[in-house]
Structure formats: C-alpha cells, structure tokens
Amino acid sequence: MDPFTLPPLAALLDLTTQGLLVLTALLSSVAGGAAAALAVVLVTLAVRIALVPLGVSQARAERDRARLAPRLRALRERWGKNPERLQRETMQLYRDAGVSPFAGCLPLLAQAPVVGLLYAVFLHPSVGGHANALLAEQLVGVPLGTSLLTALVSGSADVMTFALVAIVVAVIVGAGELTRRFLRPPFDPATPRSVVVMTSVLPFTTAIVALFVPLAAALYLAVTTVWTFGQRWILRRFYPIDDGPAASHRRA
Template sequence: MDLFAFPPLALLLDLTTRALLALTAFLTPLTGGAAAALAVVVVTIVVRLILIPVGVSQARAEQTRARLAPRLRALQQRWRSNPERLQRETLQLYRDEGASPLAGSLPLLAQAPVVGLLYAVFLHPTVGGQPNALLAHDLLGVPLGRSLTTALSTGTMDAATLTVLGGLVLVIAGVGELTRRLLKPALDPAAPAWTSAMVGALQFSTAVIALFVPLAAALYLAVTTIWTLAQRLILRRRYPLPR
C-alpha cells in the first residue's frame, strides 16, 4: 500500500514536487536543460545543511561508544551469563557518563521523514493525479525518471544512460571505498572475523541501491554520499576516536 495515497501525505508530496519544479523554473535561464538535475542537487545540499546537527550528534555518539568500549566489554565478560544484569549495568554505565545507547540511532530516525519525502517525489511517476513533471526532465539526454535496471529490462539502454547512471554508480562506489579506508569503525576485538567484512560491504550498499532507483534519486544518493564523507572527516577531527 502506498502511504502517499493518504490525503495529508499526498498533499506533502504534491507541495514538495511543486517546490522542486519552481526551483527548476528559476534555474532554467541559468542552466538550461540541466535545471531540474541541478534543482535536485541544490535541494539535497539544503537538506544536508539542515541535518548538520544530526551528523554532529552521530559523531559524538560514535566517540562515546569508542571511549566506553573497553568498559562495555568488561561488563559483557562479567555478566554474560546474566542478560538482565548486563542490561542494567550497561544502562547505568551510560547514565553515569551522561550518554545514551540510542544517541546514534535517534538522529537517523529524525531525518527519516525528510529523506523519505524526497525519495517519494523521485520514485512516484504520478503526483496529484498527474504525471510527475519533474521526472520528465533529463540530464544529458537521460530522463530523471529512468533507472539502469529499467533501461535494461525495457531495452532502452543507450550510451547516454549507461554513461550518466553508470558514472553515478561508480562515483557512489568510489566514495564508499574511500569511506571504508578513511573512516574504519572501531570494532570489538572479540567480534567474529566476518563482522569487519560485513561492515566494509555495507559501505557499498548505496551503490547497489543506485542501480535500481531513478536518475533523480541516484543524484540525491551521489551528493549525499560525497557530503557525508566530507562531513564525517571534518567531525572525526573535532571528535576523534580514542586510540
């Protein structure tokens, strides 16, 4: 069931689409046919600017988890046969440190409505009972509503589609590799060996998603991954992990 079929959410979807189209019209005299794609990039940057406090909160939470990791491991070893006591002691440790074990996940929940609304605009072929006019625009001849998998399944793959969408997927994968190399998470030494490989593979999940979503959403993903890497590098300097 489509949640955006409900009137309040349908109205939000329509208003957001109209705002993007208005921004596209504003940018057209300056950028011509690339105005809609640039509008997606501009909106993505605005969203990331608004969510900077979320990134700061996540960096602080990561630093706290890394600092408390040795003490948490000690608690796990001491109370591993008593899960209830382990939970109480873990929560007490966080309280004593003025932190919360949910500090890293709550910011993600806070940004979900904003990100979900943007994705809905990019993924809905019709809005307000009319064709989604935003997806009728193109970038270098590739419609914003086309995806790599759609082009392959419908036989509409051409050089422009492969170059633009394939290029975005490669950019996202490249940023994922840089993230894996430059921002290695502090893993529990007692964790299974496959944990490190799984965490590394997660860095490339966005590139996999980009294979299936429309070009507009792929643009959003590319800008977001680049912004996130740059922001995390800056915040890692401000909130370094203990060595």
C-alpha cells in the first residue's frame, strides 16, 4: 500500500509538488532547463537553515561530551564488568550534566521526512489527480525522477547519467570523509556502539542510497552533506573541543 494515498499524506505530497512547480517557474528565466534542479537545491538550503538550531545543539553536545570524557572513562574502569550498572551510571552522568548522547542524530532524523517527500514527489507519475509535471524536468538531459538503478533496468542509462550520478556520489563521499576525518566526534567509551557505527558509516551509506533514489533526492543528499561539513566546521570554532586524551583518540 502506498502511504501517500492516505488523505493527509496525499495533501502534503500535492502541496510539495505544487510548491516545487511554482519555484521552478520562478527560476526558469535564470536557470533555464536546470530550474527544477536549482529549486531542489534551494529547498535543501532552506531546510538546513531551519535546522541550524539543531546543529548548534549538536556542536554543544560534542563539546560537553568531550568535557565529560574523563568521568566517562572512570565509570568504564569501575563498572566495565557490569554493563547494566555502567549504562545506568552513564545515563545518570549525562542527565546531571544536561547532555544528550544522541544529540548528533537529531539533524539526520529531522531531515528524513524531507528526503522522503522528495523521493515520493519524483516517484509518482500523478499527484492530486493530475500528471506530475516535475517528472519532465531534467538536469543536463537526465530526468530528475530517474535513478541509476531505474536507468539501468530500463536501458535508458547513458554517459551523462553515469557522469552525473558519479559526481553526486563523489560529492557525498568527499564531504562525508572530510567530516569524518577532521570533525570526528570526541571519543566516548560509553557511547552505545550502534551510535558509533552509524556515525562512522553514514556518509558512505548515504552515497549508496543516492544510487537508488531519484536524482532530485540524490541532489538533496549531496547538498545537505556539504552543508553538514561546512556548518560543523564553523560551529567547531565557536564550540571548540579541548585537547587531551579524547583528542588523542580522535586523531588515532
């Protein structure tokens, strides 16, 4: 069952489609055939600007977790053989310090509905009872509603399709690697391993996702990944992480 057949989601899908069409029309005199792609980029930037407060919270949380690192290590040494007690003591420490161990995930979770909407907009041939005009929009000859997988299956993949997808994936991987290498969160021995793994592999997982979603959604992922690196690099200057044992682990 398509969830976008439900009235509330169908209305949201129609509203998003109409909004993108209006923005595309406004940009057509400037961007020509790339107007719809530019509209997706501008929507991405608008979403990321709206999420700046969450980014600030993430930077503060990283700084505060770094300050708690010595106490977290002490807990690990004391209760390492008692995982349940270690978890309770760790969460109590976070609560007492007013720090969330999951603050870094909030910007990602907040963006998920937007990516889902863009995916749905460029996936449905009809929206609100009329043909989806956005599916006719292209970027350098590649339809915004296509993905590398669908192009391969349909036999419509050409050199430009491969080149454009390769550029998008390279941008995502490059920005993700810069973020991982230079802005890695402070080492925290008590952070749940699932969070550590997710943070490490997310940039590369995002690149894989870009191969399967419509080009419009892949553009969103590329722009938001670059924004993430730039925003965190700037915020790290305002909320620096002290050097010390935690920093040594980060550079290892």
